């Protein structure tokens with residue numbers, strides 16, 4: 750009898766937790782208007798090729814999902830990587846992966862629009878056009894000349910201090926690589 754009551758309470762607790770997380774996820778989706786979709790592996794590898802990350806560089810993934818960019822930057826490039834995620838499911842996935850693999854990178858449950866990104870060497874993102882617009886305005890205002898920005902799917906059309914250096918494709922999906930005007934001029 751006690752076992753049945755205990756099991757029923759555990760099932761009720763789990764169901765309630767799942768329901769709460771789902772409701773929070775839906776509310777957050779309504780706010781950020783960007784669904785959680787993983788960047789495919791080929792696209793991810795192409796973005797890392799463009800980024801040319803050096804050890805100890807600061808790498809941010811804005812809307813980091815399960816943390817795949819953050820952990821790859823740490824594991825394969827010895828970068829100081831951080832990810833920001835507002836949706837509970839991908840955030841919990843990222844934290845679980847981090848715990849299981851012992852990664853040192855930072856995963857924040859935080860709106861990246863409220864984060865100072867001025868020390869970034871590399872910024873990765875995969876967002877929707879509305880979010881890209883808000884982000885462009887922030888990055889233009891905040892970033893220094895060293896930062897490289899790589900965006901999957903949609904361009905950061907409102908950037909003024911950055912130039913589109915390369916646009917390539919993963920199947921039919923565009924990948925945009927931006928550098929600050931000054932960095933670009935120095936390289937020429």
Ligand SMILES: C[S@@+](CC[C@H](N)C(=O)[O-])C[C@H]1O[C@@H](n2cnc3c(N)ncnc32)[C@H](O)[C@@H]1O
Pocket residue numbers: 781783784785786787788810811812813814815817818833834835836839859860861862874875876880
């Ligand atoms: C398309 S997914 C990309 C996930 C990951 N970067 C990848 O490529 O595998 C975009 C993620 O950004 C998150 N996101 C959107 N706006 C955000 C914001 N302002 N702050 C934090 N996370 C945000 C969403 O919750 C979603 O999980």
